[in-house]
Amino acid sequence: MRHDHLITSKQLSRDDVEAVLDRAAEIDADPAAVADRHAGRLLGLLFFEPSTRTKMSFETAMKRLGGDVVDMGSVESSSVKKGETLADTVRVIEGYADALVLRHPRQGAATMASEFVDVPLLNAGDGAGHHPTQTLLDLYTIRQNAGLEDLTIGIMGDLKYGRTVHSLAYALANFDAHQHFISPESLQLPREVVFDLHQQGGGGQIREHDSLSEVLPSLDVLYVTRIQRERFPDESEYQKVAGEYRIDTETLETASDDLTVMHPLPRVDEIAPEIDDTDYAAYFEQAHNGVPVRMAILDLLLEGGENDE
Amino acid sequence: MSEESTPDDHELRVSKIRDGTVIDHVRGGQALNVLAIVGIDGSEGEEVSVGMNVPSDRLARKDIVKVEGRELSQDEVDVLSLIAPDATINIVREFEVEEKHRVEPPETVEGVLSCPNPGCITTGDEPVDSRFEVLEDGVRCDFCGTIVREGIADLIET
């Protein structure tokens, strides 16, 4: 990657994405080869809201590269509680670590923080904003299962609030993928995201639907996200909608045999457990891919292109 | 053709200035926002005349702002374009219009507008100026990505 920081999937060109995925594949094939690669280096974990899995995934990735992590700990026990600004926090922790991972409840937090530090900063989620490492592991999983060339993907569920969906859509526009967005009307993609996708030139490949059935047979990948109960004013509205966007073996009767079903997890009941043992299911594989992909990202950012020589 | 050379009844209601800036062809009702953008509130003792909703050939109704003893910088003029895209800027010296500019939108505006997204990092206590990219038909927060197309004047930081 040409970048010092990883803030949003929008900053990634097709070449950038491919560089990460190729590196992840190399690491996946021979993890022992990189076991000491970043010995002695430290990754600073700054999680201003809890996300055990993302945090553990970064921690595992750094340790498997021979490095270690320093953890700010919970916000309750840190100086943030005393009113310290994020700008001050990152400038302090920058002094301890070779790279930083930031998860923060406010949108734009990673962009701002990156302007205060010289070490690489990775955005691990900023409010409703971006989550680019999730996107890269999604792309890695898609490439493994269906390939990124001439891809037809259905992205279904809460498209309005789902930042993983927005990031993924931006990245897929680089690959001219046919993207079908399936959601209840109230949870459609934000118009700003649609605007961006058109700006990026991927607009011609985008369709929006309120039902899965018409597009399902044409899909290579179905990416399911959780519809959050708390987005609905009352429970009955939620129940009405949630059922329509639930996947089981019956739903998938008209699907291609090669369909890959993905989900960023955690799921509630969007995907019936009976799917887990079918060839469709790729969501646990997707979660496991978080480690090699984050190893690749850390490796590329920590090297800063030095190994190109 | 300077505004001084074509006086009509309406313009004469706003007095001539000796040295300073005349901002003409501001959209009706935006004059006070123009002053807010250039940071003029009269507290520095500037002599300011404002004509609001005066009839105009180019716009149905226009506002006009005259500031004595102050020449606007290009940066200030650029920012004006966000709320007064049709404005003309006349720099007056010794009662003569010495320079005439049309406003032109800048690529970004910093520290001028506050982001309307309450979840945006710039709305907290962080030591960072707001920053907006200027789009063809609006502005977009560089930090959270929020796009604003209407009511931009309401976002002016005071």
Ligand SMILES: [Zn+2]
């Ligand atoms: Zn913002």
